[in-house]
Amino acid sequence: MPEMVRNKQVILKDYVSGFPKETDMYMTESSIELQVPKGSNGVLLKNLYLSCDPYMRPRMTNIKGSYVESFKPGMPISGYGVAKVLDSENPEFKKGDLVWGMTGWEEYSLVTAPQLFKIQHTDVPLSYYTGILGKLFVCSNLCMPGMTAYAGFYEVCSPKQGECVFISAASGAVGQLVGQFAKLLGCYVVGSAGSKDKIDLLKNKFGFDEAFNYKEEPDLNEALKRYFPEGIDIYFENVGGKMLDAVLLNMKIHGRIAVCGMISQYNLDRPEGVHNLMYLVTKRVRMEGFLVRDYYHLYPKFLEMIIPHIKEGKIVYVEDMAEGLESAPAALIGLFSGRNVGKQVVAVAPE
Template identity: 65%
Template structure:
């Protein structure tokens, strides 16, 4: 394709603001046209999206963008044209883009150039992208892990949870994960090396379940879901335990979020519970990549993706994520490299 050429651009747009549960009808698949050229002096880049991530936080973004806009989200892309000095035509990048074939990135300083292409590019939507850095920051920076710690990870088979559990095993921790199906439980134990795992949907009493797996308490909890799981965890934390809070997926589709109970345990058990946004830690990305790539190449850390083909599959993939029907990190392949 020639620079300046007008091309068709497939998109997924927000049809209307979301209140309550997300539905496919809140999104619409559409086609527009775009010119393959960046305006001079704009400091922008034009990219062709290759992979788009299905992340739970996309639901919260739909509260802020205007109907008719392409849905934002993390992705991997190839630079087609650039007016930004750090990127040139042909570079592969990852960062926040939009759900469409071609995107004009007006703030490319938030994008990362991909230097290591000897691993699948899709990994930069997951283990080597935002979810991986989230796992790294939350576990190592916020939780101060040490060998022998007892670690619990909720939503453990998801894009972040599966990495946290493996990082914890590398540290010599005892690791238990929760997931929403028996297949995911087996994946946690047999693929990712968790010591134990359980299907939370089969547990009538989460407090009792956690006492079964952590009779002496939980030293580190990596929080992904909130709600009743958090309530139960607070009852089972150890003295001076750490909770890293990166998401609360159980609350995103509720019109009225649930309250949190058992907060007195934060005081009596001297628990440190800290929420974080991964973009505050982008300066750690080079250190994180060096650390994680080594273990990927040695086969000591593995990653499972659920890849669907075509941008038009984006809305259904996002709904499947919230319904718990996805195993691993959900990714949309928009185009081939």
């Protein structure tokens, strides 16, 4: 008889309106066989690390026509993760393989339509595959920060050496990498974040030229003028709202804005308006939203660049590691109040 084990799971209670709470999710236990049904295409996973990402907030809402499917109330939350294969009826995977891809927020997942990749580089932390080394399965940006930063900066922004670059939410999973890519290219880089610790991180660990705490700035327009007296060439947009309005006033002629996300708007029932869009016309600014799936073909090129930089210490990647599946709801909710420092990861059962 196949061995049966207890399986802890994080369940979405119901669709969410406004700011999400930990109580919108709950922990439960079920039983699972440690064997894949014969003749199926399934893979049984032991989950090691789970990724917490801002794109998961829209999935908690029953919005039709979204770019990513909503979670189902009463079912385990799903997301990106790193796992070990315990059993497989799929010819592409065998017992013992380390993989990353779409899995459940639970200790064990039986995946019947695998959206998984084998991990080839095991000489870097496995948790990096929830972030800096992640690729894609759906169209979200923030669930694969490395490729998102790479595609958004190099492909969308078309940067040139010496340009002035501003990044909002700069200490997050994507922003920290965009800033380092820009510094490798010889740009002047400024980031905004929401705490002293994050500002110190940007300047002292990631090598940003300057950084400021947006919560302490009564006038964002004046703050940007202080750091960019001649204007901004490139803005990497993660926030939206008042920050975007202030940036538009400070863009240079023919500047570029890559719109990766707008986290300030995700929990609002009615998003804020942006008032300074006319500056896109008068300054001939190119503002382009993007989804990383459009740059899937660049993943091998990205790995070729990023792996040596990681090993040589030229790229630093900071993770905020929450321990245990029980910590997952708080870790996810913490994203929307800026509680995390760096990429938020949950260690379920690290190798």
